[in-house]
Amino acid sequence: MESSTFVLFGATGDLAKRKIYPALYNLFADGKLSGPLSVIGLGRRELSNETFQAQVLDSLRTFSRRPVKESAGLQNFLRAFEYSVLDVGRPEDYTKLLGHVRRREQQLNIPGNRMFYLSVGPEFFGPIAGNIQASGLGDTTGWKRLIIEKPFGRDLQSARELNNSLNAAFKEEEIFRIDHFLGKPMVQNLEVLKYSNPVLRALWQNRYIANVQITAAETVGVEERAGYYDKAGALRDMFQNHMLQLLMMMAMQLPKGSTPEDVRSKKRHVIQSLRPLLKEEVTQHVVRGQYGAGEIKGNKVPAYTAEPGIEASSQNETYIAARLWIDDPMWNEVPFYIRTGKRMKEKSTRIVIEFKEPFNDFHNKNRGEVPLDPNLLVIEIGPGEGISLQLNTKNPRQHGQLEPVSIKHDSANSDLPEAYENLIYDALLGDATFFAHWDEVELSWQWVQPIIEATEEGTLPLHTYASGSYGPDAADELLGEDHWWLDEVTPAEQSKQNSFRGFEADVIRPGA
Numbered sequence: 001m002e003s004s005t006f007v008l009f010g011a012t013g014d015l016a017k018r019k020i021y022p023a024l025y026n027l028f029a030d031g032k033l034s035g036p037l038s039v040i041g042l043g044r045r046e047l048s049n050e051t052f053q054a055q056v057l058d059s060l061r062t063f064s065r066r067p068v069k070e071s072a073g074l075q076n077f078l079r080a081f082e083y084s085v086l087d088v089g090r091p092e093d094y095t096k097l098l099g100h101v102r103r104r105e106q107q108l109n110i111p112g113n114r115m116f117y118l119s120v121g122p123e124f125f126g127p128i129a130g131n132i133q134a135s136g137l138g139d140t141t142g143w144k145r146l147i148i149e150k151p152f153g154r155d156l157q158s159a160r161e162l163n164n165s166l167n168a169a170f171k172e173e174e175i176f177r178i179d180h181f182l183g184k185p186m187v188q189n190l191e192v193l194k195y196s197n198p199v200l201r202a203l204w205q206n207r208y209i210a211n212v213q214i215t216a217a218e219t220v221g222v223e224e225r226a227g228y229y230d231k232a233g234a235l236r237d238m239f240q241n242h243m244l245q246l247l248m249m250m251a252m253q254l255p256k257g258s259t260p261e262d263v264r265s266k267k268r269h270v271i272q273s274l275r276p277l278l279k280e281e282v283t284q285h286v287v288r289g290q291y292g293a294g295e296i297k298g299n300k301v302p303a304y305t306a307e308p309g310i311e312a313s314s315q316n317e318t319y320i321a322a323r324l325w326i327d328d329p330m331w332n333e334v335p336f337y338i339r340t341g342k343r344m345k346e347k348s349t350r351i352v353i354e355f356k357e358p359f360n361d362f363h364n365k366n367r368g369e370v371p372l373d374p375n376l377l378v379i380e381i382g383p384g385e386g387i388s389l390q391l392n393t394k395n396p397r398q399h400g401q402l403e404p405v406s407i408k409h410d411s412a413n414s415d416l417p418e419a420y421e422n423l424i425y426d427a428l429l430g431d432a433t434f435f436a437h438w439d440e441v442e443l444s445w446q447w448v449q450p451i452i453e454a455t456e457e458g459t460l461p462l463h464t465y466a467s468g469s470y471g472p473d474a475a476d477e478l479l480g481e482d483h484w485w486l487d488e489v490t491p492a493e494q495s496k497q498n499s500f501r502g503f504e505a506d507v508i509r510p511g512a
């Protein structure tokens with residue numbers, strides 16, 4: 001990796017402290033940062049280099065995955081950090097910054113490679129990009145790259161406007177849009193899982209798959225982010241970006257040995273093939289919910305509208321579920337069910353693939369036989385990582401009665417790189433495989449736009465669900481004869497319950 005200058009806008013902010021400094025430190029400690037490191041932190045408040053370095057150290061002590069021990073290496077790492085005051089709207093601050101960057105490049109013998117990381121509000125992205133261009137910071141003998149954080153716009157039009165303002169200063173291949181779900185090790189593993197396992201590769205198509213469920217359930221509520229979250233909601237905060245990215249990653253079909261361009265073109269194909277939603281039909285395919293009061297792991301929690309900073313009349317959604325179809329021969333007639341929500345029963349991000357009953361179900365039932373439990377492939381993305389496959393087997397103690405068993409692999413190593421480590425490392429290498437391309441972002445907004453409009457026009461109802469549940473009952477109805485696979489029990493345990501109760505008759509209800 002060539003060395004570079006890491007110019008961090010928003011260096012005094014929450015994201016920098018919780019994610020960016022620990023990621024840089026862990027990359028450094030893992031020996032992944034070759035050559036001298038130079039980080040120039042920016043913000044409006046006045047800080048000396050020493051105070052800034054002390055703040056960085058504080059963040060490492062609190063958030064780093066790797067232990068932070070007093071050593072010459074740690075001191076070297078901290079010395080790489082310097083600070084400059086910069087107000088986004090003041091052109092003269094960029095001229096001063098250019099002098100600072102050049103001075104450090106000379107001192108440390110760093111080629112003119114510049115990484116600009118915008119860890120600031122999205123309203124600043126356009127002005128910063130413009131000032132980088134105007135000040136000459138972008139005219140360099142090496143490469144220049146821009147990392148930006150979500151949200152990329154509030155809707156289709158604002159996303160396009162934002163993109164146009166970035167494109168005035170950076171080319172598409174220089175822009176790295178972070179979607180931290182793409183940095184999660186299991187998400188990066190999805191494609192390898194498919195192409196390195198002939199069994200899965202053979203089954204990964206509509207002929208064998210009954211449905212795909214993508215869940216991102218959280219136990220936390222709005223936390224201290226009322227100002228942002230009450231305007232964003234689950235649709236903009238999670239669905240338009242993370243959930244649709246998971247769908248693309250799951251559904252794309254890549255040839256072995258594919259390039260980053262192949263990945264992007266296959267992802268684009270998936271999102272382009274999503275059956276468009278008609279505004280008049282949104283209610284049939286989408287469910288919005290908002291958490292009421294309830295209990296999570298024995299603790300009573302307030303309703304969303306009783307949270308600090310949220311108006312009692314708020315109609316913002318904290319939960320969203322949708323049924324989607326991919327109009328592609330590979331996925332024809334396979335429903336994709338997506339749900340994400342706050343204050344749910346447990347924290348779990350997972351993909352469940354339910355396989356079709358290979359035998360003639362109708363025939364079995366006519367002979368009075370209990371239908372087989374479905375085979376399930378469960379890919380746990382977080383907080384723990386794992387893969388499990390549910391199969392049916394005879395239980396010799398129960399007169400050979402068929403029972404589902406789950407073969408499970410939990411990732412043994414809990415000390416896995418964090419998403420931000422993976423992504424910052426890739427961006428420094430110039431590898432855009434796990435970043436969101438503009439085409440994906442635009443097409444995602446295009447798909448969700450009718451939901452935004454139906455919500456604004458008040459035609460999409462808002463259901464209340466109890467905190468500590470799996471979301472509103474309406475989300476069960478969305479699935480028709482299918483049902484969500486519960487998260488609090490393993491699929492095998494759940495199936496066992498199903499078969500005792502009679503699988504067909506019992507539609508599992510969230511949190512039941």
Ligand SMILES: NC(=O)C1=CN([C@@H]2O[C@H](COP(=O)(O)OP(=O)(O)OC[C@H]3O[C@@H](n4cnc5c(N)ncnc54)[C@H](OP(=O)(O)O)[C@@H]3O)[C@@H](O)[C@H]2O)C=CC1
Nearest residue numbers: 010011012013014015043044045087088119120121122149
């Ligand atoms: N925090 C998180 O977990 C996540 C955050 N994000 C996104 O990351 C970005 C940063 O978020 P976060 O760190 O939480 O935000 P914070 O509010 O904690 O920090 C904002 C930063 O921006 C700086 N800033 C604000 N106004 C100006 C200005 N006019 N000129 C220069 N600097 C300014 C602040 O420094 P100062 O006050 O010194 O000027 C501060 O360093 C946002 O886009 C957010 O949506 C995305 C995913 C998760």
Ligand SMILES: O=C1O[C@H](COP(=O)(O)O)[C@@H](O)[C@H](O)[C@H]1O
Nearest residue numbers: 180216218220237238242349382
């Ligand atoms: O981007 C976001 O993601 C988090 C969930 O991320 P995870 O890695 O903890 O699963 C979510 O809480 C937050 O609202 C959203 O902005």
